[in-house]
Amino acid sequence: MTISKSLKAAGIAVFAAMLGAAGAVAQDKTKVGFVYVGPIGDHGWTYQHHKGLEAVEAEFGDKVETTYVENVSEGPDAERVIQQLAQQGNDIIFTTSFGFMNPTIKVAKRFPDVKFEHATGFKKADNVSIYNTRFYQGRYIVGQIAGKMTKTNTIGYIASFPIPEVVMGINATYLGAKSVNPDIKIKVIWVSTWFDPGKEADAAKALVDQGSDILMQHTDSPAAIQLAEQEGIYAIGQASDMKTFGPNAQLTSLIDDWAPYYVERVKAVIDGTWETSDIWGGLANGMLKMAPYSDKLPEDVIALAKEMEEKIKSGEFHPFTGPLNKQDGTQFLADGEVISDEVLLGMNFYVEGIEGSLPK
Amino acid sequence: MLKIEPRKEPSRVMLYATPFLAVLFTIVAGFILFSLLDKNPATATYLIFISPLTSLYTITELLVKATPLILIAIGLAVGFRAGVWNIGAEGQFTMGALAGGAMALALYEVEGLWVLPLVCLAGALGGMAWAAIPAFLRTRLNTNEILVSLMLVYVATLLLGMLVHGPLRDPDGFNFPESRLFHDAATLPALVAGTRAHVGFLVAIIAVIVAWILLRSHMIGFQIKVVGQAPRAARFAGFSSPRIVWFCFMISGALAGLAGIFEATGPVGQLVPALPVGYGFTAIIVAFLGRLHPLGILAGGLLLALTYIGGEAAQISMSLPSATVQVFQGMLLFFLLATDILVNYRVSWIASGRRPAKTALQQPAE
């Protein structure tokens, strides 16, 4: 380590001079940068973030200048891209995938005057805020819809990787479905990818073949919706409104709506009121929206869904309210107890009643 | 008609001129491409080829990007010369990162100057172990190594994902699929403090020099050449083909494994599922751009790294879609490969009708 220490002194001086030069450029526009993990054309996760960028442009017009970089891998390239954006004088930078967490923190240390916003992570700093959506709220509602609409009592669920985000989604879906249909079963297929339309369609087909008559997914392409349309069954969309891919199949969709949040945070930078925050939004603040309910749904189901939406919005109801047991039968929430965000964020177990084991 | 005639020996002039010719062609084609997309072609070209060289930070990032490419390509070039087609360096890279990273995590919070060398050694061994599978199957069971090494890339990536989701996961990381950040003792020292350029680049330079000497003057260099170009002659001369195959796989496995662990302990600082970003495949292109020559590989690695960094700059500054950069890189490679012919062959237009004189020349080596 001595090499690095002796070099450090020399290096920092050069580096600081360089940063100074970059920062000295006068500007009147507020510059906003975005780092995307996928292509804008994925019609899912990245597509929705890009809609947020467009909303920022529409809101502030000439007052802002936006920049984005798409297809940034969560490996070694991320840090450089974020650094470049900071160096080019962006005032606020949104890094929109979990894997950008450590690179964001590292770059933020070097640019104390730049504001950073990292999606779906858990590390904060003086100039790094974090934000995420409570997707599980919507999943509870679609679980209820599925529980009502299924004839085979089997939900088919295409999952990507066993991270807490995905696990809590499966649990919430099951609990929602169970609350209206005690015989419900949920079949989960892990495809080990976020994005492979062919494989997602294959998985969807396998689920249908094994008796699922309603499909949902925690992967990013619209392949499952399309397959549901072909098979004449129902499905729930993911990330964006996927109605064009399954006009008859889609009952509703969980829409990530980052636009209001992005507009709000950029406004805070313009006004000079930006502060570090930790937002875990959801239905209540509009970060999560339900796509218009399909006219294929009976009125009582729509009413049920809307009522649940209101209850979750107002905080009257939390999908994870005790008594709840883990899959192995041990209790993790006592009667009436509401789950803490901490347990939720690290959720690595199935709730009681779900069959099959959770991959570790 | 187009007349192509082999040269008696490769043209020195063309050897150095063709890369510039290719870049020139790419710029012309790029002008058309960028104009079609309504982007200023001059700015785009400047951003891709020149802007990365204008600041210390981007130059150091250039080294970060070039280091794994050069390391892997050197190992591959040795094999390619001997006709050993290791297409799966990406998997060996991943396994190097995984083995070395596991070692670094096992020695978490252990201090000592010996930690990092041990971690790097584990990385090299990890890459070698993964390369040993196709080497064994080819030498013992006659199995095609292109396919085996390629299939093992997918297996390695899935294995990394599985272990980072499981046993190697950060215990304080809310079950997210990432390892802890490596401890200081297992972090690669920076070449220029405050940047990500790391001592791995020096190792890459050393690898270039060693490979150059080895291939030029050492007996093994000669054997590799003979086995690659005239396997029958090699058998008569008593060179052991399996030994050469093993040698090539071990060299390329070790270098790819090193590249992997350097990437993990250097720029990234932890194990993440997205660690392999295709360096193993890009390095194949680098090896051929460098004409399988160590010095050429050094240049080729830097050139490709330049277009990556420059491509990002173009994306940031003029919102060029990342696909455009891919197309641009593809064109650059096409032109480099196309102009290659000028090195070993004389190309001219002649009036048709006359048959070219018969030459007894062997086909020049690629």
Place this chain on the structure above:
Amino acid sequence: MDLIVNIVLGIIVAATPLVFASIGELVVEKSGVLNLGVEGMMIIGAIAGFAGTIETGSFMVGILAAIIAGAAVALLFAVLTQTLLANQVATGLALTLFGLGLAALIGQSYSGKSAPDFPKLNIPGLTDLPIIGPLIFGQDGLVYLSFALVAGVAWVLTRTRTGLIIRAIGENHDAAHAIGYPVVAYRYATLLFGGACAGLGGAYLSIVQTPLWVENMTAGRGWIALALVVFAAWRPWRSLLGAYLFGGITIIQLHSQALGLQVEPQILAMLPYLATIIVLVLISYDKAKARLNAPANLGKTFFAST
């Protein structure tokens, strides 16, 4: 029983793109050329097929567009490797990079669109038969085409003069040239054929399997197709078998999860690749037999010195 029929139907859909891409590459390799750009040609076929279908509303136009586009990028490869004598491995990799980028660029205006359902064969009476009805009489036209193509290639390669010349060129291009066969012309032809097949395979993904366009939607299938050729020891029917085996393992691992099998999903995802390696070892264990099929001049540059 229904479940098994459905599983087989799923396997057919998963295997068909691989059948197309691998049978094309097989012919290319038989003529002694190694084109590693299958992934790039497939993705170009996928966008061309989808765009053609969306713009004209006709599947025929879409399929033709995919065939032409696949052959067009293969032509690029042919010019580089056959006329300009560039290295085949490097050119193939460059082609993949180029194809993925170009497809994404063309595809920008097509994301978010959905193609209509691809029609399937329906012969009243026959298609309604139990089990064999849906399997044999209920497929889409491209599935039948894929079988016909494999049969055609098998026949041409083994029973015709053209096939003999292709194989001779792949075995020893210098000797073939000395006899007077136009080596380069034949290789142009096989490459164009291979590109057309890969394009068709890509189009199967974008207009039949998942009728939509998204970037990188081939997701590595081009590489699998390459592997299948070696796996098949360059025999047409065996490449078909390989594609179905690979598709089969993919589909069955998904089903086994839905049935509640308790295995790590990543391990299951590894299975098709591991199985390919194992089968490959078994096939190539017998040295003499394995040598018989591999084209001796595969990947070597041909230059007519006389």
